[in-house]
Amino acid sequence: MIIGILNGPNLNLLGTREPQIYGSATLDDINTGLAHVAAELGVRLELAQSNTEGTLIDILHGWRGVVQGVVVNAGAYTHTSLALRDAFTATSIPFVEVHLSNVYAREPERHHSMLAGVAIGSVTGLGADGYAFALRGLVSTLRRRA
Numbered sequence: 334m335i336i337g338i339l340n341g342p343n344l345n346l347l348g349t350r351e352p353q354i355y356g357s358a359t360l361d362d363i364n365t366g367l368a369h370v371a372a373e374l375g376v377r378l379e380l381a382q383s384n385t386e387g388t389l390i391d392i393l394h395g396w397r398g399v400v401q402g403v404v405v406n407a408g409a410y411t412h413t414s415l416a417l418r419d420a421f422t423a424t425s426i427p428f429v430e431v432h433l434s435n436v437y438a439r440e441p442e443r444h445h446s447m448l449a450g451v452a453i454g455s456v457t458g459l460g461a462d463g464y465a466f467a468l469r470g471l472v473s474t475l476r477r478r479a
């Protein structure tokens with residue numbers, strides 16, 4: 334099984350600013366942790382990050398028939414991008430949404446997710462650990478469905 338890990342805008346800068354909101358782990362740290370979990374679960378990972386909405390959509394299109402599921406932190410596009418939601422539904426790739434911060438404890442404009450309604454589930458507010466929880470939950474859901 335191959336799982337895509339998709340990160341959106343500004344997440345390439347993790348660990349450099351606002352550690353009180355996003356923690357001190359860099360995206361590389363998160364991906365290294367995920368590689369250990371993937372090895373334990375016996376799955377392979379495809380890693381991608383982009384600051385551009387269209388590129389995130391192109392990445393998803395390219396993953397059709399390649400990955401069996403996606404863990405996504407779409408950053409601020411979570412709250413705005415109908416196009417990204419359409420890309421998930423158009424590709425039929427099952428996914429789990431993850432957020433480092435508890436978006437529901439933040440500004441109202443972060444309370445709505447364009448993706449949550451078509452996701453398997455969401456993990457929010459558990460910091461970098463949330464990615465590992467999302468990966469475990471995604472893989473176990475896909476295996477149960479198979």
Ligand code: CA2
Nearest residue numbers: 343346347350351408409432433434443
């Ligand atoms: O909590 C999350 O994971 C978010 O997806 C992060 C997004 C934010 O727009 C969402 O509402 C919640 C922002 C990512 C910004 O990343 C930074 C990285 C380094 C320094 C500052 C911000």
